[in-house]
Every structure is written in C-alpha cells, then in structure tokens.
Amino acid sequence: MTIRMFDLCGAEPERRFSPFCWRSRLALAHKGLAVEAVAWKFTDREAIESLGAKTVPTIVDGGKVVTDSWAIAEYLDDTYPDKPTLFPNGRAEARFIKAWTEAVLTGGVAQLVLHDIHEHLDPVDKPYFRESREKRFGKTLEEVQAGREERVKGFRQSLMPLRLTLRSQPWVAGDTPGFADHMCAGPFLWARAISPFRLLENDDPIAEWLGRVLDAYDGVARSAPGYD
Numbered sequence: 001m002t003i004r005m006f007d008l009c010g011a012e013p014e015r016r017f018s019p020f021c022w023r024s025r026l027a028l029a030h031k032g033l034a035v036e037a038v039a040w041k042f043t044d045r046e047a048i049e050s051l052g053a054k055t056v057p058t059i060v061d062g063g064k065v066v067t068d069s070w071a072i073a074e075y076l077d078d079t080y081p082d083k084p085t086l087f088p089n090g091r092a093e094a095r096f097i098k099a100w101t102e103a104v105l106t107g108g109v110a111q112l113v114l115h116d117i118h119e120h121l122d123p124v125d126k127p128y129f130r131e132s133r134e135k136r137f138g139k140t141l142e143e144v145q146a147g148r149e150e151r152v153k154g155f156r157q158s159l160m161p162l163r164l165t166l167r168s169q170p171w172v173a174g175d176t177p178g179f180a181d182h183m184c185a186g187p188f189l190w191a192r193a194i195s196p197f198r199l200l201e202n203d204d205p206i207a208e209w210l211g212r213v214l215d216a217y218d219g220v221a222r223s224a225p226g227y228d
C-alpha cells in the first residue's frame with residue numbers, strides 16, 4: 001500500500017524544501033516503499049491537525065499516522081524489518097548525528113538562506129513565515145541573511161566533523177547510506193531547493209558526498225526542483 005506523506009512545498013507545488021521532510025523522503029526511498037508525497041503549505045493547518053499532527057513530515061500508512069522524522073524512521077524500521085535497515089550502526093549513535101544536525105547544521109543553514117525561503121513561498125504562506133521566523137530569530141528575515149558571503153566561511157568550518165568523516169568513508173553511516181546520511185543531507189537539500197547561494201566549495205568532500213546523496217535511490221533528490 002502506498003504511504004501518504006505530507007511534504008512542505010513552496011509556491012510551486014513541486015518545490016519541496018523542508019529539511020525534515022527530506023529526511024523522510026530519503027528514508028522511504030531507502031526502504032523501497034511507495035510514497036505519495038502530498039504538497040502541504042504552512043497554512044494548511046487542518047490537513048495535518050485533523051490527524052493529530054502539528055508539523056511535517058507526517059505519514060499515513062494504512063490506518064497508522066506517524067509524525068516527526070525520527071519517529072517515522074523508527075516506525076519504518078520496526079514495521080518493515082525485511083527491507084534495508086535505516087540504522088546499520090544502531091539507533092544510539094544515530095541520535096548523536098540527529099543532535100548535531102539539529103543543533104549545528106540546521107541553524108547554520110537557516111542563517112544563510114532564511115530570506116530565500118520566504119521568496120519561494122506561496123503568497124498565502126508568506127505573512128505566517130515572516131512573523132513566526134522573525135519572532136524566533138529576533139530580527140527581520142533580511143537581517144538574518146545579511147552578510148552571508150563573509151559568514152559562510154565560519155559555516156564551512158563548522159562542518160569539519162562531517163568533512164573528516166567523509167574523508168575516510170563514502171557515507172556517514174559507513175560503506176552504505178543510512179538515516180545518518182538522510183539527517184545530514186536534509187539541510188543541504190533544503191538550501192538546494194530554495195537558494196542559489198553556494199554553501200560548499202566544489203572540492204569539499206561534503207559536496208562530493210552530497211552528489212552521491214542526490215543520485216541515490218534513482219535520483220529522488222536530484223530530480224526535485226532546486227539550484228545545482
């Protein structure tokens with residue numbers, strides 16, 4: 001049965017940009033499960049609140065609703081154990097990757113592309129996004145993004161743990177990809193979808209790994225609208 005997944009979109013329904021939704025899209029592809037990725041906007045509250053959810057990704061698998069990208073990954077591995085595992089090194093170590101991507105990577109990317117996100121939203125979503133994010137960051141979207149040409153250097157330095165890992169192995173999870181890769185890739189796929197700004201230098205091992213992520217699973221990420 002096809003799993004339905006509510007997936008954040010921009011003004012164009014095909015432009016999918018949520019870093020957390022990308023985690024789940026890649027996880028579903030890794031499991032080889034059929035998915036209908038339903039375009040969802042920030043202001044479509046009723047569609048997910050009627051399922052008891054507040055954020056996307058939210059999936060519906062038969063009668064089962066699961067929200068939160070980590071909970072979805074655990075659910076998929078528990079429910080479909082005969083498909084390739086998302087946690088080849090166990091869940092405990094993957095939790096560190098989750099924490100690092102949320103504490104360092106996601107915030108770092110947000111500070112570089114926040115206004116670009118706004119520019120790609122449907123007009124109906126723009127006031128909500130501006131108000132909620134300006135409250136969260138304590139400044140305007142334009143102020144958050146200002147000076148990024150200089151600040152990107154510090155961002156690149158903050159990626160050293162990921163870069164060093166990828167110097168000695170092709171995937172964060174080891175010889176083959178896993179949910180650790182999906183979590184690290186989410187923020188880069190987010191930026192790719194909504195911003196022409198270059199986060200990485202071409203010769204960065206992280207850029208090479210990102211190319212592998214884009215091509216993985218029959219190019220599910222590569223074929224999505226974005227800036228290359």
Ligand SMILES: N[C@@H](CCC(=O)N[C@@H](CS)C(=O)NCC(=O)O)C(=O)O
Nearest residue numbers: 008018019020055056057068069070
């Ligand atoms: N911990 C959640 C976070 C999900 C999340 O924050 N999703 C955002 C989109 S990237 C969302 O749905 N935001 C709703 C809103 O801002 O109103 C997960 O891992 O799925």
